[in-house]
Amino acid sequence: MRIGILISGRGSNMVAIVEAVKRGEIPNSEVVVVISDKANAAGIEKAKERGIETLIIPKAKQTREEHDARIVEELKKREVDLVCLAGYMRLLSKVFIDAFPNRIVNIHPSLLPAFPGLEAQKQAVEYGVKISGCTVHFVDEELDHGPIILQRAVEVKQDDTPETLADRILQYEHQLYVEALKLIAENKLEIKGRRVFLRQEFQKNA
Numbered sequence: 001m002r003i004g005i006l007i008s009g010r011g012s013n014m015v016a017i018v019e020a021v022k023r024g025e026i027p028n029s030e031v032v033v034v035i036s037d038k039a040n041a042a043g044i045e046k047a048k049e050r051g052i053e054t055l056i057i058p059k060a061k062q063t064r065e066e067h068d069a070r071i072v073e074e075l076k077k078r079e080v081d082l083v084c085l086a087g088y089m090r091l092l093s094k095v096f097i098d099a100f101p102n103r104i105v106n107i108h109p110s111l112l113p114a115f116p117g118l119e120a121q122k123q124a125v126e127y128g129v130k131i132s133g134c135t136v137h138f139v140d141e142e143l144d145h146g147p148i149i150l151q152r153a154v155e156v157k158q159d160d161t162p163e164t165l166a167d168r169i170l171q172y173e174h175q176l177y178v179e180a181l182k183l184i185a186e187n188k189l190e191i192k193g194r195r196v197f198l199r200q201e202f203q204k205n206a
């Protein structure tokens with residue numbers, strides 16, 4: 001599985017994926033490129049340090065479709081067959097989704113469908129929920145919306161700030177993303193409508 005990772009910032013989920021691939025936890029896989037839409041994304045240096053090719057493709061004056069088409073072109077050139085969004089803070093257009101049907105995944109720091117969009121951890125603290133968490137899902141054209149692969153619940157503590165909650169959830173994000181990619185690499189998943197199933201042959205009581 002040739003993985004391309006898209007980032008916009010810190011890149012800690014990207015690092016978690018790269019390290020898991022190196023340890024052999026995501027079988028038959030290779031991270032072939034890390035692409036950022038932001039020139040100053042801290043994750044770019046982290047990818048370079050790990051020997052991964054990096055590209056910066058800023059949106060600049062292009063339309064969303066033109067920008068996405070540029071990124072798709074670079075991914076296809078490298079024969080990427082799975083795209084991981086890891087803190088990539090842009091909504092993908094149809095051009096992008098159609099180029100990689102059911103082959104784009106994202107991680108979001110809440111239990112979707114609660115708190116999509118920006119600052120999910122702040123939304124959770126302000127709403128007063130007692131449990132939040134993280135979600136890995138396939139990407140469609142709607143924001144933080146596609147079929148859910150895995151979720152992990154994380155307690156919201158009384159004295160949490162958005163920052164402390166974000167830090168706690170992030171530890172689980174790193175594990176959950178790797179678990180989801182392992183399932184994809186092993187071809188264990190099947191999507192039916194909104195629902196993602198473990199293929200029958202991999203179910204415990206099959």
Ligand code: GAR
Pocket residue numbers: 007008009010011012013014043086087088089107108109117118119120144170173
């Ligand atoms: C992560 O918490 C990720 O779940 C979130 O941005 C952070 C990126 O951190 N993504 C979203 O909110 C997407 N809607 P990272 O750059 O260190 O991986």
